[in-house]
Amino acid sequence: MGRGDLTNEQWAKLEPLLPKGKKSGRPPKHPKRQLINGIRFRVRTGAQWRDVPDRYGPWQTVYGLFRRWQRDGTWKQMLARLQAQADADGLITWDVSVDSTVARAHQHAAGARKKGLISVNPRAGSTPNRTITGSAGRGVG
Numbered sequence: 001m002g003r004g005d006l007t008n009e010q011w012a013k014l015e016p017l018l019p020k021g022k023k024s025g026r027p028p029k030h031p032k033r034q035l036i037n038g039i040r041f042r043v044r045t046g047a048q049w050r051d052v053p054d055r056y057g058p059w060q061t062v063y064g065l066f067r068r069w070q071r072d073g074t075w076k077q078m079l080a081r082l083q084a085q086a087d088a089d090g091l092i093t094w095d096v097s098v099d100s101t102v103a104r105a106h107q108h109a110a111g112a113r114k115k116g117l118i119s120v121n122p123r124a125g126s127t128p129n130r131t132i133t134g135s136a137g138r139g140v141g
Contacts, residue, residue: 002037002041002055004040004041005037005041006033006037006040011033013082013085014036014078014082015033017077017078017081017082018032018078019069019074024124029057029061030057030058032065034055034056034057035056035057035061035062035065036052036065038052038056038057038058038059038062039062039065039066041053041056042062042066049062049063056086074103083115091137101136103141
């Protein structure tokens with residue numbers, strides 16, 4: 001069992017929530033716990049699907065389960081049921097805090113031109129079309 005894999009206690013809570021197989025025939029080659037641990041590895045590390053370690057099964061199988069459950073809403077259903085169980089056990093506090101802080105810049109921080117100052121780096125090829133006066137009233141041009 002890897003460092004981030006499901007513990008036996010976590011698996012005991014999660015296993016009853018998994019969808020039941022509807023097909024008869026050959027049993028799956030890789031157990032669901034192994035594949036879910038592979039999905040958790042990928043989500044936890046941010047690795048590419050191809051980089052999921054072989055101990056979790058072929059990456060195509062791990063990705064296939066993840067994608068199938070994502071499309072049919074299984075992940076959302078399991079999350080909702082886990083949250084309902086945790087809420088019933090008093091493990092979730094549903095306090096909501098709204099922060100309406102607004103940070104505003106001063107009007108002088110908006111980058112407007114300042115009187116009497118010439119831009120240090122005028123654009124290449126451009127010529128000023130008006131005279132800018134300095135603080136002494138002399139024309140600069």
